Amino acid sequence: MAKYTLLIYGDAAQWEALSDEERRAKDAAHAEFRAAAGDRIIGGQELEPAPNATTLRGFVTSDGPFLETKEALGGFYSLEAADLDEVLGLAKLLPEVHDGHSAVEIRPVVDHP
Amino acid sequence: MTAGIVAAVAEAHRRDWAQVLATTARVTRDLELAEECTQDAYAQALVVWARDGVPARPGAWLTRVARNRALDEVRREAAFRRRLPLLVTSPDSPGDDRLRLIFTCCHPALSRESQVALTARLVCGLSTYEVARAFLLSEPTMAARLTRAKKKIATARIPYRTPDPDEMEERLDPVLEVVHLLFTTGHTAPTGPALIRSDLTAGAIQLARTLHLLMPRSAAVTALLALLLVTDARSAARVTPAGALVLLPDQDRSRWDRALIAEGTALLTDALRRRPPTRFAVEAAIAAVHAEAPSWEQTDWTEIVGLYGVLLRLTGDSPVVALNRAVAIGFRDGPQAGLDALLPLAAEPALATYAYLSASRADFLRRLGRRTEAAAAYDEALTLTGNEVEHAFLTARRNSL
Structure with missing residues (x-):
């Protein structure tokens, strides 16, 4: 087994503009993903929008995210799976894969013994 | 070392390399090491086969030697390998x-x-x-x-x-x-002295044949193999003995490989029975129309223009396909019609550095007798091609204006 982190990137403005109904549909899709992944999920969080971030670099504390881009990190899951194909199969269930303005980046996690 | 042994090893390389490496990779769980072991087995074959003769089943011999070396390496480096990411294999998976x-x-x-x-x-x-x-x-x-x-x-x-x-x-x-x-x-090698790199074409055909052998029911695989065979059948006629390019209209059709054409056409018929046709099936059909024409003049251009139309839809209006269709229109309806069909493609960014667009335009202008414009178009094509054989051909055409 190996660990992977799924980074969910997208246009934060479009996320914020979701109606209540769209929001509920998205939550339901995530619940479906979590049910399918089961105990392969070892972590995950939805992040508050990037303007709420604080970045430290050297002695400077600044307001906002490290990368000031339109597409921002919105959340992540950590998974444990046998191989990349298993992760790809599960990740396709995430609504952000199909929304057009967002995408899911899969990163293998360094295995510290 | 006799030429016979070298030829036997070369033949085994062509036929069995993928099998030897693929089997060894399951032992090494490391592509790099599998590659080394396979390479080493072929090097040993040169020496051992020269001494003991070519084995009855060269592929099995090579696999055994590569696997044994792999097992040795795996055992010797067990501690080191535990810290490496290894290939994920499932020992019981079929195939x-x-x-x-x-x-x-x-x-x-x-x-x-x-x-x-x-x-x-x-x-x-x-x-x-x-x-x-x-x-x-x-x-x-x-x-x-x-x-x-x-x-x-x-x-x-x-x-x-x-x-x-x-x-x-x-x-x-x-x-x-x-x-x-x-x-x-x-x-058509993108660069270098020869038009055709037969190591690549032969490797691709061998690979398509393997895929067809292992997946005989896949229409997409069948169509691709058909396309490669019918196209490759013309290769002997594409260059003169001196290595100069001969375009389709001027090719000596008696030098086309009829056996390959027959094999490709039969595969294509089989692939087309299963609908809808894939992009490669339509490309194979175009190649087959050329292969069946007794001469350039007797080519069924209406059929070819129609097939390029189908291909255009299948490829989501690919600019390169649009170019080929425009050229076919030029042969069906004459050079002025061809030139008109090329016109909208001039603004296509994907074709901005595509030598065949300039070369096609040059050819239509030449046939219309518009020499100055044709020369300029040939010059443009010459700056865009890196293949020496194509370069020589275009230069000759330009000089004949």
Whole structure:
């Protein structure tokens, strides 16, 4: 087994503009993903929008995210799976894969013994 | 060392390389090491076969030698290997090792450049130098690309397995694209003294044959093999003995390989029975129309224009297909009609540096007797091609104006 982190990137403005109904549909899709992944999920969080971030670099504390881009990190899951194909199969269930303005980046996690 | 032994090893390289490497990779669980062991087995074959004679089953001999060396290495480096990311294999999964290797090299998580490089090196058995030359890169750059790709396979754990039936169609697409790209790269080498790199075309055909053998019911695979065979059948007539380019209208059709054409056409008929036709099936049909025409003048241009129309839809209006269709219109309706059909393509950014657009325009202008404009178009084409044989052809055409 190996660990992977799924980074969910997208246009934060479009996320914020979701109606209540769209929001509920998205939550339901995530619940479906979590049910399918089961105990392969070892972590995950939805992040508050990037303007709420604080970045430290050297002695400077600044307001906002490290990368000031339109597409921002919105959340992540950590998974444990046998191989990349298993992760790809599960990740396709995430609504952000199909929304057009967002995408899911899969990163293998360094295995510290 | 006799020429016979060298030829036997070369033949075994062509026929068995993928099998030997693919089987060895299951032992090493490391593509780099499998590559080394396979290479080493072929080097040993040169010496041992010269001494003891060519074994009855060269492929089995090579696999045994490569596997034994792999087992030694794995045992010796067990402690070191525990810290390495190893290829994810499932020992009980069914299927052919060669297919496993092909699908791993063409996994969608790898870039197309990596897929092509890995397939040429690991599946077709070309040396890194040969792969680099085919894709206009220096050998160290290509070596770095191959190393990076193999590292990603291990680190991201791209599994060494054949896709499940329900994902087969999606996973087959990049495989067919890669085989086709290897063939076209060899069919008109982007650079160098020779028009055709037969190591690439032969490797691609061998690979398509293997895929067809292992997946006989796939219409997409059948169509691709048909396309490669019918196209390759013309290769002897594409260059003069001195190495000069001969275009389709001027080719000596008696030099076309009729056996290959017959084999390709039969495969195509089989593939077309299963609908809808794939892009490669339509391309094969176009090649077959040419192959069946007794002469250039008697080519069924109406059929060809129609087939390019189908292809245009299948490829989502590919500019290169649009160019080919415009050229076919020029042969059906005359050079002025061809020139008119090319006109809207001049603004196409994807064709801005495409030598064939300038060359086609030059040819229509030449046939219309508009010499000054034709010369300018030939000059444009000459700056855009890196193949020396094509260069010589275009220069000769320009000088004949």
